[in-house]
Amino acid sequence: MWLVVFLVWVLLWVGGSYWYLFGKRSPFSLESVRPPAPREFDQRKRDKVIKQGFSVDRVPQDLDVIVIGSGIGGLTAGATLAKAGKKVLVLEQHDQAGGCCHTYIEKGFEFDVGLHYIGQVHENSLLRIAFDQISEGQLEFQELEQHFDTIQIGEGQELREYTIFSGKTAMKAHLMKQFPDDKEAIETFFKIMKVCAKKTHYLATLKLIPQWVSLLLLKSGLADLVSPVFKLSGTCATDLVNTLTSNRDLHVIFSYLFYGVPPKDSSILINALLVHHYKRGAYYIKGGASEIPFHIIRTIQKYGGNCLVRAPVTQILVNDENTAYGVKVRKGQEEFEIRAPVIVSNCGIFTTFQKLLPREISIQKEMQERLNMMRHGRGSFLVFSGFDGTQEELGLVSTNFWLFKNNDMDKSMEDFFALSKEEAPDNIPMMFITMPSAKDPESKIRHPGKSCMTILTMVKYEWFEEWKDTAVRKRGDEYYNYKMRFAQNLFDWACKLFPKIKDKLVFQDVATPLTNCHYLGAQRGAMYSAEHNLDRFHSEAVARNRCNTPVKNLYISGQDVFSCGIAGALHGGLLCASTVLDHIVYIDLLLLKKKLKRRKAKELAQLERKKIQ
Known part of the structure; x- marks a missing residue:
């Protein structure tokens, strides 16, 4: 009898684990990646994507997710969730999307603000595959x-x-x-x-x-x-x-x-x-760092979402059950409520907990414990x-x-x-x-x-x-x-x-x-967000510093999740999307990596056969 119970338990555990890891639809696919289109040099057309100002009529109906902050962590989480079937709205307080990935032009000069160079984007690397998925193949990398x-x-x-x-x-x-x-x-x-x-x-x-x-x-x-x-x-x-x-x-x-x-x-x-x-190898983005937000935002828009700038979030709305359900956005002298069942904050743990949440929530013991880790x-x-x-x-x-x-x-x-x-x-x-x-x-x-x-x-x-x-x-x-x-x-x-x-x-x-x-x-x-000191990276602190927060349906993305830099913030976005979806999207990326490596091996084998012939 006990043997039967044990075997049933093992089967349930194995089946449940398999379903958790592989049973949910992947947001990623090889088919979504297409050859890069010709570069868009018309700044007016680019501005329609990365400088679309906030207005109520531009907010998509029936939102699933609101992302606060359009840095690479927020955009990665937003695009991944969008490809998983969620309708996503990204809100940016600046007049241009991108966070540290944006560039600015003054007197005919174009400056990168935070992306100076990036590594690990060689062919079929995990980071390259992630970039290809959230931009649908539109980013091109110039090796230095x-x-x-x-x-x-x-x-x-x-x-x-x-x-x-x-x-x-x-x-x-x-x-x-x-x-x-x-x-x-x-x-x-x-x-x-x-x-x-x-x-x-x-x-x-x-x-x-x-x-x-x-x-x-x-x-x-x-x-x-x-x-x-x-x-x-x-x-x-x-x-x-x-x-x-x-x-x-x-x-x-x-x-x-x-x-x-x-x-x-x-x-x-x-x-x-x-x-x-x-x-x-070290790489730079062809066309400049602003290519990153330009193409990722278009991925979010493709699936029914949007990214709006000049949209400072003044408060995260939380109900009596300690559940986040929306945000307040300031436009001029007015404030507008926008609601969604999931809120992702990419503006740092200090801003999120100390400035955007109501004081009676931010002073709670669990919130202070999380803040004290940083x-x-x-x-x-x-x-x-x-x-x-x-x-x-x-x-x-x-x-x-x-x-x-x-x-x-x-x-x-x-x-x-x-x-x-x-x-x-x-x-x-x-x-x-x-x-x-x-x-x-x-x-x-x-x-x-x-x-x-x-x-x-x-x-x-x-x-x-x-x-x-x-x-x-x-x-x-x-x-x-x-x-x-x-x-x-x-x-x-x-x-x-x-x-x-x-x-x-x-x-x-x-x-x-x-x-x-x-x-x-x-x-x-602090462009690198919370300090990357030794205490933060002790393994127990790593385990406790998660994307989910003491407020239900409120999640953290970006550099404060794991580490600094463009790659660190991107991984923060992937970890955040995994937490929201209750599905480890890294497994999907690794499966794609295996497919791409097999495809590459076949191509090389075909070339060798042609040489022999």
Whole structure:
């Protein structure tokens, strides 16, 4: 009798698991991907998609999902849910959709705001397949030169330069040539990179299976028996690299892709994943970063949804049963209620919980526990410069430059963020330089004879906080003069690398954390959203930081779900869609990947047969 009961239970469990994993219709298909259409250069036609202003008559009827924020995380969740049969409305507070994926044009120059380059979009990669599905094959990626990053450490006579190459074997081999005495350290770091890259999906799984199961696996130690990735996630980057080598320049190489957190406070998993991200090549979007929202929005529209800008959400509506059922949108002096059974917030956990939810809900214990898991990220400071001249005339290249005043990232970042407001502009320890006009071959068509450069560094919000209540572009001379001190020092540093740009500068714009608050809705100007500190990536914290929230039918998407950057936010969108649908869409993507690999193998076999004949 008990044997029968046990067998029935096993059959039910196996059948239920199979149905959960494979029994629901996939939102993705190979048939939905079509060859890229000719690029749309008519800005008026593009604006009809990415700059469609909010009005009540443009809101689709019988909505299933409202997404707050049109960054890549929100658009990914929206497009995935749309392809699953949901009618989706994306609401964006800025006058252009895209979040950090948008570009802006000023005086004939086009600048990328947040997407400077992207990796892991080589043929049939999981990320490429995801992009193809949510854009229905309309995005094209331009591979950069193999030498995609240059790192400079030190100043004057003490300056050292290192180059980073892409390639499955070339990246490691090229580093070993530059650090011949540290081959073992590099070998070990690349082994860690491989584990992190291949097993990160285990960490994502913690967010998708029942939380009590995740915590049981972690607390019992069973998870650690499966993979070392759970311990690596909570391992301090500085502590680990100190065990590999005493070469501080190499320490910088292992953590050079900075995101506002010093290595001593960051996870080795995140730093390793960032380097690994470009191992198979660095890419740029043909036509510029705004191609991403342009095509994903059209996917959402194809399935009956829409994306509306100039639509600031002022409140998430929650009923007495603690269930979200809609939002309030401000237009002029009026507020409009829009209702849907599912609300997805892509504007960050702090904005969602502290600003958009009613106070009586935001102060609840469960909400505060979720907030206490996060800290505010560092603000970003950007300098956008336009030059009269081609990249060849100015000596600009597609390679990115990461500059550091010294090789102690922990101390230099700690010292910098401890400076007073007055001292900070003259003591910037690091910066990043990218030249979007040199990366996109179509830039010469859209903006002939012009070149542009974006410079980025991390700053404290508190240095700019006194002007937070002033209006954008009307913050006064004192604010302007202060931000230009930062900008001038950064630009002068860039001129040491590219001396020809100094006399060809015809336009310059500067974005502070306050700018990012206004245009991106970034809390405290943090473009990378909540801080990516070590505590956040301990495996138990990863398991608890989920897409679903204590408010029923309210979900979180984007960078605060897992990690920063375009790829991190996109995965946040996929995790969010999986949670809403109660269906792991990654399985669908992996099945597509297998089909595509089989198709590729057949094509190669046919080519070989033709050669033989």
